[in-house]
Amino acid sequence: MNYPSDEQIAEMMRQLTQAQIDNFLGQHIGTWRWWVLFILLIAHWFIWYKLVDKKRIVELVLFGVIIMVFTITLDEIGFVLSLWRYPVGVIPILPRLTSIDYTMLPIIFMLVYQYFPAWKNFFWALVVLSTVFSFVAEPIVVHLGFYVLIKWLYWYSFPIYIVMGLLARWIVRILIDIERKSCKM
Known part of the structure; x- marks a missing residue:
């Protein structure tokens, strides 16, 4: 061969x-789609800065960066495997939906992490968030032409959002525990 x-x-x-x-x-x-994505890429950071608990900013940013790594990785895998595609983006050399992966998802997840500190409440907030993302936001984004499903169904996303949030929280909590133990020594 x-x-x-x-x-x-x-x-x-x-x-x-x-x-x-x-x-x-x-x-x-x-185009109007490009402008929407551009504004989304920037505007959410201003909103986040107003709402973020600045006393916990390092912890929250760590959580957000982990979410960002997950979303970029999963988005890249889905794009390369032709599970979905993006007809328009903010930056031409990035095939993913940059405004969502780098801004919206990490910021919204960070705010959920911040406002729901107990595991049980955090879990249920993730369920609500996953429901909204999977069955409301994704169909709207598809309808508006930002996202085209090829071999993907909305309900596939539902458990992924939950697992992504739980795993990111678990990693952050482990790192915080390690830091606290090392400071006591």
Whole structure:
């Protein structure tokens, strides 16, 4: 069997990237969808800064960064496996929905983490959040043309949001416990 070489794959990736940039510049930048994504990318950080508990900012940002890593990784996997695609983005070389992965999801998860400190309350807040994201927000984003489902159903997202939040909280709590124990020594 004849496999493409590393150099051929690199050239195909270069051509694909150039095609994405050309498509972005020719069809997407400056459209109403692009402006919505651009505003979402920035506006949520101002809202977050007003609402965040600044006494816990390091803990909250750590939690948010973990959520961001999860969302970017899962989004990249889903995109590469052609489970979904994004017709428009804020930045042409990033195939994911940057405004959601880098801003909306981490910020909303951080606020849930901040306002629901007990595990039980946090879990139930995640269930509500996952319901809203999966069955309200995602269909709206699809309807508005920001997100196209290929081999994905909304209910697949529901447990992922819950597990992502629980796992991020568990990691943060472990790190905080390690820090506290080391400070007592």
